[in-house]
Amino acid sequence: MAWNEPGNNNDNNGRDNDPWGKNKNRGGREQGPPDLDEVFNKLSQKLGGKFGKKGNGSPIFGGGSAMGFGVIVVIAILIWVFSGFYTIGEAERGVVLRLGKYERMVDPGLNWRPRFVDEVTSVNVQAIRSLRASGLMLTKDENVVTVEMGVQYRVSDPYKYLYQVTNADDSLRQATDSALRAVIGDSLMDSILTSGRQEIRQETEKTLNQIIDKYDMGLTVIDVNFQSSRPPEQVKDAFDDAIAAREDEERFIREAEAYKNEILPKATGRAERLKKEAQGYTERTVNEAIGQVAQFEKLLPEYQAAPGVTRDRLYLDAMEKIYSHSSKVLIDSESSGNMLYLPIDKLISQSQAQSTKARSGDKSSSEYDGIELESSKNGDEANQTDSTNSTRKGRF
Structure with a gap:
């Protein structure tokens, strides 16, 4: 017979075969599976006994459920307090709103706010x-x-x-x-x-x-x-050409200004140099002319006192200057009629060198020499006439 048949709850040894056992508090009725509500109630009673009673089993705060609620409240407060800490970066500033209204500005560092009451927004104020x-x-x-x-x-x-x-x-x-x-x-x-x-x-x-x-x-x-x-793209080529032309114009202007800045100082310096040279030449010529006038003024009384002697001296001085700058060949006219050899090529080269040197010399001295030469020609002609007459007299 099966163990769950009616009237067969005991085995041969008299033990109860019901796997769920009997609940003696219910008068020997058959018992079903355990109730989940009962299990949770027992667990709640155990927790309440641990937190709400002393060693003798008496409640501390009037019951276990009140104590558990208090613990939960304390834990919630601690979480709320620690969640209110926040950090503002070095380059940031925090804007605090309390219940939606502006409260204050927060500097960098660790700060605290009441959670769900203050709202903080950080803004980077150093970033470009x-x-x-x-x-x-x-x-x-x-x-x-x-x-x-x-x-x-x-x-x-x-x-x-x-x-x-x-x-x-x-x-x-x-x-x-x-x-x-x-x-x-x-x-x-x-x-x-x-x-x-x-x-x-x-x-x-x-x-x-x-x-x-x-x-x-x-x-x-x-x-x-x-x-x-x-x-716009439709006229871009034409504008590029116009811009290139303007750039060429500006480049040419800069080149012209650079050339002007280079040439103008040189021309100004050259003009100043020529001006100074002309002034120097003017002063030198005037001074030389004044000196020649003074020399002629000194010579005039001597000439008036002894015209012949003065004329001869002027002639000799002039010839001395002339022959000192020219090649000379002396021929004895009274010697025999032998043929003489004259080095014409050397004489020509020497005369050219002396003429070049004479051109580079002072013009005033040349004019003075010309005057002396002209005055000496008359004396030379007179002397030549006198010598001719004396020769004729000697022959006769």
């Missing part, structure tokens, strides 16, 4: 940020040009950067585009593509700062860079 504005823009002379402008900036006020405008970075980008279009609209295309780039950059930076100050976005513009400007 950048953005770029570009697009097709209309110029003052109704041309279209493609311009690119780069802006470098940083955060100066974290609270204004976060809450003064909806998106400070996007607002700055729109402000840059607006400022750039305003400046390009007041400029000519040739100036934008060539020489006016620096002025456009300065005007754009000035206009952009005015917009930032008006909206108070908590940003500071560090630098504005004019990156590129070019005409």
